[in-house]
Structure formats: C-alpha cells, structure tokens
Amino acid sequence: MLAVKEKSINSSIYITKYIEFNEDGVSVGKQKFNEYKQKGIILNNSFSDNIWVITNEVLSKEFKFIIPQTLFESERKSNRHLGTFDDFVKVIKVYFVLELATTALDSLHKRFNAFKKVLEYTRFFNPTSTGEDVIKGRKRLNRLNLQLLQTCLEILDFYPIPDTEELQEIYETTYQEIREEITTNDRNKGLNQRPLAEFQSLFYFDKLLNQFWEYDATIEEKAFYYPIYLWWKITNILPLRPTEFVLTPFDCLDKNDKGENILFVRRTNLKGATKDISHKLDLDYSIHEYSISKKLAESIKEYQDLVRKNGESEFLLSIKLHSFLTGKQHYYKSTNFGTKHLRTLLDWFYQKIIYEKFGITLYSKNHFSQKDDVRIFTEEEKLLEPNEIMMHQLGDTRHFSMVNLVLNDFNPILIKDFAGHDDINTSYHYFNHIGKIVKCMTYYKYQQLKKGVINLNDEFSLINQVNLESIARGLNNKAKTKFKEVDLGRCYSEKFIAGDISDCMQIEGDCLNCGHIALKKGYRDEGIKKRRQEIEKRLDEEGVFLANILSSYNETNDEFAEFQRRILNIQHAANEYSRITKKLLEGVANDQSK
Numbered sequence: 001m002l003a004v005k006e007k008s009i010n011s012s013i014y015i016t017k018y019i020e021f022n023e024d025g026v027s028v029g030k031q032k033f034n035e036y037k038q039k040g041i042i043l044n045n046s047f048s049d050n051i052w053v054i055t056n057e058v059l060s061k062e063f064k065f066i067i068p069q070t071l072f073e074s075e076r077k078s079n080r081h082l083g084t085f086d087d088f089v090k091v092i093k094v095y096f097v098l099e100l101a102t103t104a105l106d107s108l109h110k111r112f113n114a115f116k117k118v119l120e121y122t123r124f125f126n127p128t129s130t131g132e133d134v135i136k137g138r139k140r141l142n143r144l145n146l147q148l149l150q151t152c153l154e155i156l157d158f159y160p161i162p163d164t165e166e167l168q169e170i171y172e173t174t175y176q177e178i179r180e181e182i183t184t185n186d187r188n189k190g191l192n193q194r195p196l197a198e199f200q201s202l203f204y205f206d207k208l209l210n211q212f213w214e215y216d217a218t219i220e221e222k223a224f225y226y227p228i229y230l231w232w233k234i235t236n237i238l239p240l241r242p243t244e245f246v247l248t249p250f251d252c253l254d255k256n257d258k259g260e261n262i263l264f265v266r267r268t269n270l271k272g273a274t275k276d277i278s279h280k281l282d283l284d285y286s287i288h289e290y291s292i293s294k295k296l297a298e299s300i301k302e303y304q305d306l307v308r309k310n311g312e313s314e315f316l317l318s319i320k321l322h323s324f325l326t327g328k329q330h331y332y333k334s335t336n337f338g339t340k341h342l343r344t345l346l347d348w349f350y351q352k353i354i355y356e357k358f359g360i361t362l363y364s365k366n367h368f369s370q371k372d373d374v375r376i377f378t379e380e381e382k383l384l385e386p387n388e389i390m391m392h393q394l395g396d397t398r399h400f401s402m403v404n405l406v407l408n409d410f411n412p413i414l415i416k417d418f419a420g421h422d423d424i425n426t427s428y429h430y431f432n433h434i435g436k437i438v439k440c441m442t443y444y445k446y447q448q449l450k451k452g453v454i455n456l457n458d459e460f461s462l463i464n465q466v467n468l469e470s471i472a473r474g475l476n477n478k479a480k481t482k483f484k485e486v487d488l489g490r491c492y493s494e495k496f497i498a499g500d501i502s503d504c505m506q507i508e509g510d511c512l513n514c515g516h517i518a519l520k521k522g523y524r525d526e527g528i529k530k531r532r533q534e535i536e537k538r539l540d541e542e543g544v545f546l547a548n549i550l551s552s553y554n555e556t557n558d559e560f561a562e563f564q565r566r567i568l569n570i571q572h573a574a575n576e577y578s579r580i581t582k583k584l585l586e587g588v589a590n591d592q593s594k
Helices: 023-038 069-077 086-097 104-122 143-158 160-190 196-216 217-234 294-308 319-326 339-357 394-406 412-419 425-432 434-449 468-479 502-506 521-551 556-590
Strands: 003-006 015-018 051-055 060-064 253-255 259-267 285-292 361-366 373-378 388-390 483-484 489-491 517-519
Touching: 003 143, 015 023, 015 060, 015 143, 023 086, 023 217, 051 104, 051 394, 060 104, 069 086, 086 143, 086 388, 104 143, 143 489, 160 468, 196 394, 196 502, 217 294, 217 319, 217 394, 253 294, 259 294, 319 434, 373 502, 521 556
Parallel strands: 361 373, 361 388
Antiparallel strands: 003 015, 051 060, 253 259, 259 285, 483 489, 489 517
C-alpha cells in the first residue's frame, strides 16, 4: 500500500489515505494527473504519454518514463515475479504524480532521474543487490540518498515483489545509518567555526564591488554584472534565499505614504515539515515589502530601464538581457533568469574582474573542489593578505544579513520571521559566528577611519598613520600633567585624582573601557588582546543561545523577552569590542607621535 497525504477541504489538517496497486489505485494517479493538467502544471494530454512536461511557472522539466525494458524482461526470465512491464511503468507514474503534492519540482525531477539509475544498478530490486547500489555514484551523506531509499521502500510497499523482503530490511537499515550520520554531521557543521578570512572577505568584496561600480566599470560591464550588484546589495540587507531573490517581480518598486522607497520581494511559503506545494508562483510564494535606500532604488530603476530595451520581463532579472549580453540568444533554453545563471555570473565576476582586472588572488573554501587560479584555504584563524579574497557562495549573504539584523537593532519579530526555526542546525549556522563577524567588522571600520592601512597579519599594527582624531585623543591625555598611577597605567580623570570615583562607576570599574586612562604598553597589547578573545567567545555563546531560542520559539511573552535580552547582550558585547579596539589604536597612535 502507498500512503498518500491529502489536505482536507477548508482546513490545514492533512489526512493520510492508503491506496493499493490495482485499478482503483491507478485511477487515483490518473485523477491527480488530470487535476494538474487542468491547472496547467502538467502540459501533456494523456497519462499514458512516455514523456511528461511539468512546470511550476518558473521552470519546466521533462519526466521521461523510459526505463530499460530489456533488463526488466531479463530479470523476469530468471524466475522473478515482477509482473508486467506496463504495470511497473504505471507504478512509477502513479508514485511520482502523487509526490508532486509535497515535493518541489526541481527536487522531484532530480530524484526521478536518480531513481531510474537505481533500477539499473539494483536490476529492478534483485535480492542480490545491496543498499550501496541505491546510493551508487554519490557521496554517502548526500540527502538524495535518503530520499531514494525512502522511495524504494514506498514503491516496494505499493508494488510488492515477493523476493525483496530481506532487501527492504537492508534499505531500512541503510536509511537509518545514513540519516544518523547526516544528523551528526549537520550538528557538527553548525557548531564548526568558519574561517575568519571568510568574514574578512565579506567586507573586502563589498569594497571591490563598490570600487568597480563607481570608478572602473564600463556601461557594458555594468549591464552584464547588474544582477550580481543587485544580489549583493539587496540580500545583504534582506536575508533572502537565492531562489527567492531571482523571483523578485519586475515591478518591484513603489513609495509609501511617508515617501520612503519600498521594495517588493517574494518569499517562500514552503517552510516547515508539512508543505502543501501547488507549483503555482502566487501560492507557493507571497509578496513582502521592505523599505530601502534611495540609492538602491535608483540602481534598480537603472537596471529596469536596461531590461525594458530587450522586451518585457515578469521578473526583475531578465534572461533576455543576459542572453543578449552574452551573445547566446539561442543557447539558453530557460525562459527565466535562475540561480544557475546568477551562480555562473558570480564565478565570472570573480575570475574576470577580481582576479584578472584587480589582480586579487582567489581562495576557495576548503570543502570546494580546486579550480584553475583558485586556491584552497583551510586555516581557521588566519587572515588574508590585502591582495587575497575568499570566494563566497550565493547563500552566504543570507547568513551575513541575518547577523547584521541582530547587530543593528532590528525588530526581533522580523529576525525570527526571516530565520525561522524549523532546523536548529540552520539557526546555529546563522548565529554561531557572530564573534568573528564583529571582529572583521571592527577591522573594516578602522581601516576606513585612517589614511594608512592595517597589516592584517599583525593584529592592528599600523603601516602608516592612523586618523587624526585618534592621535588628538592620545595627545590630549599626554598633555595633562596630573595623573594617578593605577595597575593598568596612568589615569588622567580629574575626578578620580580628587578622590571622586563617579567616572569609574560609569564604566563599572572597567579601565579598558575608560577614556581617561593611558594603558601601559605591555598591558595594552596583551590585556586588550585577551579581552577581545573573551568578547569573541561571549558573542559566539550568545549566538548559540539565540539559535536555541529561535528553534523553539512560540511567541510567548517570556520567550520574546529572552529573545530581546540575547540580542541586547550581543549588541552590548559588539560595542565593547569596538571600544577597546579603538583604545588599542589610540595607544599605537600615541606611541607613534612620540
């Protein structure tokens, strides 16, 4: 029997029904086929067609029900009770048409094609085959393996083959083993530390992109790389998934009653364990609106003008403009600009602009395959040289943007809404690296405040002069003649010298956070380094607490208060990190002015 989940009418409750492979079971599959046909999701006329074309209004996929009949008949001749070949094809058709209700089209298509290979590798579930034949050709921890094993078990329940009982036990055991390994791996991955260079490269890429856009890019280059520019600028302020970003509607701008620029974006409704997939854009996604800057709105308008010159487009990113600019109008079969086009364009930008034009060495993350001109970077705490950058993936900006919302005092409800809490490992992925992001953010901030540059291999040592404000602050204390020796250096607070500790109380006796103290050089270097390490650890711990809250968030008052408290803790620690780093710079400026 095959378990089929159906949503009850006018309710969010799902009812499980069981069907057997007989005329009634096949009729259920044909009925579902006709429903999808009427909705314009399946574009074929007949259930009996060997090739089905299925669309979700964004992409179309061919499901070719062409399986090796010669191999099937060979297995039958070896006294296996497989039934007829036509029945076996019907089983597969019924199963996959019913799976459309709960599985995204692209994912289902990949599973369908992989399943056809499984039939070959297992020789139609020959009892001498193993669970390893199902996952053949893929890494063991590939989630597709779980889906395929589950598909095999469900199809063998729907269409029982007498000699496969032991094989089903093997499939079940293999499924549980791989699932446990993936769960453990995901948990460790969520808690693993990302290389510091990855966050450093975030700010460096932004600087290079801005420089290219404002000073170096030709009109043609801007037109070509506009999708990358908009992806970077939009998804670094709104934590959109790549699949959501590429579905941004063409008419995505407006102004509200306050005269603010409003951006309309699509966000998926397909979140959670129970997904009711319609394969219709307006049902599987919903439109959300957010306020954006005038500069970003003007950039979007400029790109819209370029798109209009090449015809109408339903989405902001235009496949017509992209194919025209690449000179491959007849190469692209896709009717829409998708994540694969955006990913290819990002690779081109790294290669053609950052590597070839700017002469920057490209590093890949350690789990990526090595390419020409791209090195593998594996050291967790090592910072990159000024002429090096680590390449990002499309989904990285969602991670950075989520942390940015936390650090910049956005509404906790908005943060929770973007993050979701379906998977604790995903939440860990977002918030387990806040300490490193703050560290790199502070580096970047003080690079902008000085005329020289920071040597990133020697923490905050300066090659050239720091900003005049830091020098002036250091000289101001130095000009004072009255001070009082304390454990950490010299205190120039007039109140403290006079016996009044009110200045101390304001900073809770923490001299490192006080603007009146000139730290001893040895303590300044070692003490501040140690304090920064403590704050980085505290930030990461608060991030884990935040992830735990998100994973079980039920919108109670107590949970909301705890959520706010964790965000405030993170913001307070980030500000403290910035203050003591500034003190380190001021001390260096003071040394250099002697």
